[in-house]
Amino acid sequence: MKRILLFAAALCACGTAAADEGMWLLPYLQKMNIADMRDKGCRLKAEDIYRIDGSSLKDAIVVFGRGCTGEIVSPEGLVFTNHHCGYGSIQALSSVDHDYLKNGFWAMNNAEELPVPGLEIRFVRRILDVTPDLLGNVPNIAGEAERARIVEENTRALTERLEAEHEGMEIQVKSFFGGNRYFAFVMEVFKDIRLVGAPPSSIGNFGGDTDNWMWPRHTGDFSIFRVYASPDNRPAAYSPENVPYRPRRHFAVSARGAEEGAFTMIYGFPGNTQQYILSDAVEYVQHRSDPMKIDLRTQRLDLIAAAQEADPAVRIKYAAKHALIANPWKKWQGEVIGLERLGTADRKRDYERRFAAWAADKPEYAHLLDSMRAAYAAAAEPFFIAELINETGRTIELALLVEQTLLRRRAAAAGTPWSEAKPELEKQYLKLYDDYDAALDRRLAKCVLHGLAHYYPGGMPRKMQDEIDRAGGTIDAYVDALYDRSPSVSRETAEAADTAALAADPVLRLRKLFSFGPEGIGRGMMLRRNLSDVPSIERWYRPYLRALRAFDPGRAFFPDANSTLRVAYGSVRGYDYADGEYHKPLTTLDGLIAKDNPAIYDYDIPQSLRDLHASGDYGRWSALIDGRRTVPVCFLADNQTTGGNSGSPVLNARGELIGINFDRTWRSTMSDIEFDPELCRNIAVDIRYVLTVIDRIGGAGRLIDEMTIR
Numbered sequence: 086m087k088r089i090l091l092f093a094a095a096l097c098a099c100g101t102a103a104a105d106e107g108m109w110l111l112p113y114l115q116k117m118n119i120a121d122m123r124d125k126g127c128r129l130k131a132e133d134i135y136r137i138d139g140s141s142l143k144d145a146i147v148v149f150g151r152g153c154t155g156e157i158v159s160p161e162g163l164v165f166t167n168h169h170c171g172y173g174s175i176q177a178l179s180s181v182d183h184d185y186l187k188n189g190f191w192a193m194n195n196a197e198e199l200p201v202p203g204l205e206i207r208f209v210r211r212i213l214d215v216t217p218d219l220l221g222n223v224p225n226i227a228g229e230a231e232r233a234r235i236v237e238e239n240t241r242a243l244t245e246r247l248e249a250e251h252e253g254m255e256i257q258v259k260s261f262f263g264g265n266r267y268f269a270f271v272m273e274v275f276k277d278i279r280l281v282g283a284p285p286s287s288i289g290n291f292g293g294d295t296d297n298w299m300w301p302r303h304t305g306d307f308s309i310f311r312v313y314a315s316p317d318n319r320p321a322a323y324s325p326e327n328v329p330y331r332p333r334r335h336f337a338v339s340a341r342g343a344e345e346g347a348f349t350m351i352y353g354f355p356g357n358t359q360q361y362i363l364s365d366a367v368e369y370v371q372h373r374s375d376p377m378k379i380d381l382r383t384q385r386l387d388l389i390a391a392a393q394e395a396d397p398a399v400r401i402k403y404a405a406k407h408a409l410i411a412n413p414w415k416k417w418q419g420e421v422i423g424l425e426r427l428g429t430a431d432r433k434r435d436y437e438r439r440f441a442a443w444a445a446d447k448p449e450y451a452h453l454l455d456s457m458r459a460a461y462a463a464a465a466e467p468f469f470i471a472e473l474i475n476e477t478g479r480t481i482e483l484a485l486l487v488e489q490t491l492l493r494r495r496a497a498a499a500g501t502p503w504s505e506a507k508p509e510l511e512k513q514y515l516k517l518y519d520d521y522d523a524a525l526d527r528r529l530a531k532c533v534l535h536g537l538a539h540y541y542p543g544g545m546p547r548k549m550q551d552e553i554d555r556a557g558g559t560i561d562a563y564v565d566a567l568y569d570r571s572p573s574v575s576r577e578t579a580e581a582a583d584t585a586a587l588a589a590d591p592v593l594r595l596r597k598l599f600s601f602g603p604e605g606i607g608r609g610m611m612l613r614r615n616l617s618d619v620p621s622i623e624r625w626y627r628p629y630l631r632a633l634r635a636f637d638p639g640r641a642f643f644p645d646a647n648s649t650l651r652v653a654y655g656s657v658r659g660y661d662y663a664d665g666e667y668h669k670p671l672t673t674l675d676g677l678i679a680k681d682n683p684a685i686y687d688y689d690i691p692q693s694l695r696d697l698h699a700s701g702d703y704g705r706w707s708a709l710i711d712g713r714r715t716v717p718v719c720f721l722a723d724n725q726t727t728g729g730n731s732g733s734p735v736l737n738a739r740g741e742l743i744g745i746n747f748d749r750t751w752r753s754t755m756s757d758i759e760f761d762p763e764l765c766r767n768i769a770v771d772i773r774y775v776l777t778v779i780d781r782i783g784g785a786g787r788l789i790d791e792m793t794i795r
Contacts (some may be wrong), residue, residue, distance in 0.1 A: 086682070102326075118652075118654075119131040119134075122348075122350070122654050123541075124625045125348050125654065125656070126347070126348035126656075126738045127348050127350065127654065127738050128695065128738045128740075129142075129739070129740050130740050131559070133740060134352075134637075134652060134740075135652075135673065137211075140334050141334065142334060142336070142352065142736075142740055143334075143352075143650065144157075144208065144332065144333040144334040145157040145158075145206060145332065145333075145334040145335050145336050145629030145734075146208075146209070146352050146353065146354075146650065146734070147164065147208055147312075148206065148207035148209075148272070148354055148648075149164070149166045149170055149171075149206060149310075149732055150170065150173075150174075150205065150206075151205075151673045152165065152170075152356065152728070152729060152731075152734040153166055153167060153170035153729065153731045154352075154353035154729065154730060154731065154732040154734075154746075155170070155310070155352075155732050156352075156732075156733075156742065156745075157312075157332045157334070157335040157336065158335055158336050158337055158338060158742065158792050159335055159788075159791040159792050159793075160331060160332065160335055160791070161311070161329040161330075161331070161791050162311050162312035162313070162314070162329045162330030162331065162332055163281065163309065163310075163311055163329075163335075163788065163791060163792070164206065164278075164307060164310045164311060164312060165307055165308075165309060165732070165734075165742075165745055165775070166307070166310065166731075166732035166745070167306045167307060167308065167731045167732045167745060167747045168283060168284065168286075168289030168290060168305070168307055168308045169289075169290065169306060169408060169412070169731065169747065170282070170308070170731050170732045171283060171308035171310065171404050172186075172290075172308075172404070172408055173361035173405045174201040174204050174280060174310075174439065175190070175280065175283050175308065176197050176404055176405045176520075177201065177202070177399065177402065177516065178190075178201065178280060179401060179445045181397065181398060181401065182288065184401065185280075185283060186285075186286050186401065186404055187285060187286060187287075188285050189282075189283055189284045189285035189288070189289075189691075189782075189783065190280060190282060191282045191283075191783040191784065191785045192279075192280070192281050192282065192785070193488070193784075193785065193787070194787070195311075195329065198279040198280060198281050198311055199279055199280040200211065200278075200279050200323050201275065201279060201280055201310070202323075202509075202512055203278075203509060203512065203513070204278040204310075205274055205276050205278065205552055206274070206275045206310075206312055207255070207272045207273065207274050207275075208272065208273045208275075209270055209271070209272060209650050210251070210254065210271045210272065210273050211251070211269075211270070211271040212268055212269070212270055212484075212650070213247075213265050213269040213270075214266075214267075214268055215243055215258065215268060215269045216265075216266050216267045216268075218239060218242060218243050218267075219236050219239045219258070219267045220236070220239075220267070222235060222239070222587060223235050224238065227784045229620075229624050231686070233704060236264075240258050244256045244258060244259060244269075244270065247269060247271065249357065251271050252295070253273075253319075254271050254272060254273055254274075255271075255272040255273075255274050256269060256270070256271060256272070257269070257270045258270075258273060259417075259647055259648075259649050260647070261644040261645075261647070262627075262630050262642070262644050263361075263623070263626035263627040263629070263630045264623075264626075264627045265627055265630060265631065266644070268598050268649070270650075273320060274320055274325070275312045275313075275314065275320045275330065276317065276320060276321070276322055277312070277313035277314070277320075277321060277322065277324070277327050277759065278310050278311070278312060278313070279309075279310060279311050279313060279321045280309075280310055281309040281310055281311050281788065282308065282309035282779065282783055282785055282788060283308040283309065284305050284307070284308075284414060284778050284782065284783065285691055286308045287316070287689055287690050287691055288305040288690065288691065288694065288778060288782070289304070289305055289306055289307065289308065290306070290408075290687075291303055291305060291677065291680075291687070291688070292302045292304050292680070292687055292688065293686065293687030294386075294411050294415065294687070295687050295688075296687070297411065297412065297415050297748070298415050298416060298419050298748060298749065298750065298751040298754060299750070299751055300662075300668055300721065300750045300751075300766070300768060301668065301676060301719075302672060302718075302719045302748070302768050303672050303676055303677035303680060303718045303719060303776055304718075304719065304748075305536065305718070305770055305775065305778050306745070306747040306748070306770050307745050307770055307775050307778075309779075309788065311329055311330075311392055312329070312332075313327040313328065313329060313330060314327060314328065314329075314330040314331075315327060315328075316328055318330065318331050335793070336734060336736070336740070336741065336742040336793075337740075337741045337742065337793040337794070337795050338741065338753055338772055338776070338791075338792050338793065338794050338795065339737055339739075339741035339742060339743050339772065339795050340705060340706060340772075340773060340776065340795065341710055341743075341795070342717055342743060342771060342772075342773055343657050343720070344657065345656075345657050345658060345659060345669075345671075345736055346501070346656055346657060346658070346671050347626075347656060347657045347737065347738070348654070348655075348656055348738040349654065349655055349656055349657055349722045349724055349735055349736065349737065349743070350652060350653070350654045350679065350724070350728055350734075350735070350736045350737075350740075351652070351653045351654070351722075351724040351725075351730060351734070351735060351746055351767065352650075352651075352652055352733060352734055352736065353650070353651065353726075353729065353730045353731050353732070353734070353746070354648050354649065354650055354651070354730070354733075355608055355648070355651055355653075355726060355727045355728070355729045355730045356646055356647075356648050356727055356728040356729030356730075356754075357615070357645070357646055357647065357648075357727060357728065357729075357757065358645045358646040358727055358757045358758075359615055359617060359645060359757055359758050360643075360645055360758070360760070361626065361630060361633070361645065361684040362433075362615075362617045363433065363437060363457055363458070363461065363617075364430045364431075364433035364434040364437060365457075365458055365461040365462075365465075365557060366461065366615070366617050367424060367429050367430040367433055367758060368430050368615075369461075369465055369469075369616050370420070370424070370758070371420075371421055371424045371425065371429075371430065373465075374469065374472055374557060374616070375417040375418075375420060375421050376421070377379065377469070377472070377473065377476070378413075378414070378417055378472065378476055379414060379417050379418055379421075380666065381476045381477065381533065381536045381540075381674075382410055382411075382413075382414040382476070383534050384536065385410060385480070385529055385533070386407065386410055386411055386414065388525065388528050388529055388532060389403050389406070389407050389410070389525065389529075390407070392522065392524075392525045393407065399522050399525065401724075402519070402520045402521070402522060403520070403522070403525070406520070408726075414762050415751070416754045417754075418751070419750075419751035419752055419753070419754035419755070420754045420758075421755075421756045422751070422752055422755075423752045423753060423754060423755030423756075423764070424755045424758065424759070426752065426764075427673050427755065427759055427761055427764070429755065429759045432759070433483040434791060437454060440454070440632075440633070440636050442453050442736075443636050444632065444636070449628075449632075450632040450636075451637075452496050453625060453629050453632060454501040454630060456625055457622065457625040457626075457629065460496070460619075460621045460622040460624075460625060461616070461622055463621065464610070464616065464619045464621055464622055465616065466542060466608075467607070467608045467609065467610035468610055468612075468613070468616050468619055469542075470542070470606070470607055470608055470610060471601065471607050471610040471612040471613075472540060472542065472612065473536075473537065473540050474537075474601075474605070474606065474607050474612070475612050476533070476536070476600070477533040477534065477536050477537040478533065478534070478537065478595065478598065478599030479599050480526060480529065480533055481526065481529070481530045481533065481599075482517070482521060482526045482596065483523070483526055483527075483530065483567070483568065483571060483573065483574065483592055484592050484593075484595050484596040484599070485517070486517055486518070486521065486573045487571060487573040487587070487590050487593055487596065488577070488593065488596055489513075489514050489517060489593040490573045490587055491584075491587045491588060491590075491593070492509075494584050494587055495512055495584070498557075498584065504762075515576075517574040518575070523568065523575065523592060523668050524572040526568075527545045527564060527565070527568045528691075530564045530568075531560060531561050531564045534549075534560045534563075534564065535560055537549065538560065541606075546606040548598055548606055549598055552591075552595070552643060554593065554597070559737060566591075567591060567592050567595065570591065571591075571592050572586050572587060572590060573587070573588050573590060573592065578741060594755045630642070646727055648682045648728065648729055649748070652757035653724045653725045653726065654724060655722055655723040655724040655725075656722060656723060657670050657720055657721065657722050658670055658723045658766070659721060660721070660723075660750075660763070660764065660766055668721070670720050670721040670722070671710065671717055671719075671720045671721075671771075672717070672718045672719045672720070673710055673715040673716060673717055673718055674697075674698055674703075674715050674716040674718055674774070674777075675698075675713070675715050676718070677694075677718055678690075678694075678695070678698050681695065691782070693781075693782050694782060697777075697781050697782065701714065702781075703715070703716050703777060703781070704777075704780065704781070706774075706776045706777045706780070707773075707777075708773065716773060716774055716777050717771040717773050717774060718770070718771055718774045719768055719769065719770055719771060720766060720768075720769055720771055721750070721766045721767070721769075721775070722735065722766065722767055723762050723765065723766055724746075724765070724767050724770065725756060725760050725765065725767075726746055726749060726756075726767040727749075727756065727757050730746050730767070731746065731747055731748075732745060732746070732747070733745070733746040734746070735767075735769045741795055742772055743769075743771070743772050744769030744770055744771050744772050745769055745770050745772070745775065746767055746768070746769045747768060747769065747770060748767070748768040748769050749765065749766065749768060750765070750766045750768065752764060753765035753766055776789060776794075
């Protein structure tokens with residue numbers, strides 16, 4: 086294995102990507118992009134961004150939780166991320182008496198910072214090209230099954246070796262370019278993470294679902310945490326003896342902002358893109374998958390919203406759940422619109438026709454498109470059913486509660502109670518009940534089972550219909566029978582029931598029906614991230630991507646996002662939203678105040694923000710914009726981003742923090758499939774608004790004092 090990572094081009098095609106196009110894996114940065122970045126205004130060198138054998142900006146980037154990015158902004162381990170990334174943690178620490186979601190939270194000293202059970206932060210310490218280790222002994226004539234077995238064995242052996250060489254570190258081995266390349270990521274995991282500050286949701290989620298994915302935007306989408314470590318600065322479980330972590334690097338914060346046209350760079354962990362899929366996959370997303378998921382989630386959100394409006398306790402219990410359901414729901418709507426507007430399926434079909442003509446006289450490539458299309462045709466319906474199962478029966482919380490209750494009881498009977506043997510499982514179990522409302526879940530169960538009957542090919546699956554028939558013949562009667570009989574509808578009744586009653590709960594049968602095992606209704610298809618990730622389809626992308634390089638040598642190929650550390654770059658930039666309608670790239674506090682409406686929940690800001698605007702006393706965080714002194718709130722740039730880039734730092738040409746990425750515009754959500762720099766924009770909260778809220782709303786100037794402000 087190469088101990089020193091070489092900046093090899095490997096499968097990355099020759100040529101340079103246009104600015105604001107691509108999510109570049111760090112090992113490719115120096116050879117492929119740094120010259121273009123500097124031409125566009127970047128003042129950094131490649132080794133400032135990523136250094137193999139020393140400190141670099143990489144060391145100030147973290148994986149926040151399991152799906153977001155964060156950045157270190159002080160020498161005392163202070164972390165910025167999005168409010169929506171910290172939302173679950175803030176909710177977990179909230180109660181009716183201490184509603185940190187509604188009222189915000191500000192620790193005035195380190196002793197007031199709140200530990201967040203289960204929250205973890207990861208630093209990437211090394212990135213290693215391990216392609217020879219995984220593929221070096223794979224025979225050229227190996228079939229797919231043999232290749233998969235050898236790669237799996239090699240991955241296991243490599244992981245064990247790297248774990249031994251990097252004691253205490255977590256090893257992740259990731260595939261790139263359809264399995265043509267592999268990299269290993271050495272991660273240091275910190276588990277004592279504490280909440281330091283969060284604005285009230287009326288700032289952190291201003292605009293709510295109404296403004297989600299939209300522009301203009303006025304959302305203060307940030308929250309603040311701190312990494313704690315042992316006295317010797319190593320990862321450690323929570324302890325009062327732990328101290329703020331001393332990072333290798335932290336970002337300086339620029340109070341100067343950025344004007345339109347200024348260079349920007351996004352650094353983070355984008356989750357998933359599909360830049361190289363066939364038109365078949367685009368058609369599936371646009372016309373079958375997204376419309377089904379949008380419809381079913383609309384119905385669930387309507388039920389949850391009504392219950393939240395009727396009961397403040399339900400509002401808190403289901404706040405994070407509502408957000409998790411709503412975010413992709415609205416994203417999928419924009420994705421459909423964007424794909425249609427760009428004509429992505431037609432453009433890909435034209436590209437595929439040209440590829441087919443080129444490949445026709447090349448035996449090693451001529452069969453690829455036909456083979457891939459046959460694989461798509463065979464997998465599409467079973468995969469649709471898997472997605473449908475995930476959007477219906479697997480959302481019924483009672484089924485999960487029954488399963489977890491029985492597992493917990495059996496662990497106690499075996500002499501290994503979760504409270505002692507697995508305290509994290511015990512905390513998760515208790516939280517499931519703390520955030521559960523049986524009456525609402527009953528209504529949601531009826532909703533999704535009606536949805537299953539509507540969308541399942543041929544109507545309600547036979548196994549499910551048999552269960553319904555035994556309970557009266559209607560979906561509503563079946564659900565009522567389940568909830569009336571189940572001892573797990575509350576924690577109290579679950580703990581009072583004997584193990585035999587728990588094991589006989591008919592909800593367990595429902596759980597099995599919506600599994601992906603032989604007893605389920607999923608037709609043997611496991612749910613993957615996308616249709617193209619189904620193994621029978623995915624296997625063809627490895628030779629297809631190799632063929633595309635030969636067919637299209639002038640194209641710059643970057644590996645699809647897969648939650649690994651990437652850099653994307655571009656500039657602050659407005660855009661033409663519609664005929665005659667240009668959207669400026671910056672919003673301000675004045676525009677936020679114009680939206681303020683106490684009668685509408687999503688637009689009811691705290692009085693302290695109204696008072697601040699009335700006084701105009703913004704201090705050093707204000708700017709002169711269009712002839713008036715105000716506070717910048719959000720800005721647009723044309724960096725390519727996706728899920729996982731939430732919380733990513735937006736950096737200026739000097740590598741200073743100017744914003745925190747949190748969203749894309751609605752019509753650019755299709756950028757996971759096709760990125761168009763003329764249309765696609767990422768949205769960031771301006772760091773000057775973040776500083777204003779910390780200072781003037783939160784009164785937490787002590788946090789600003791520990792930052793490096795420029």
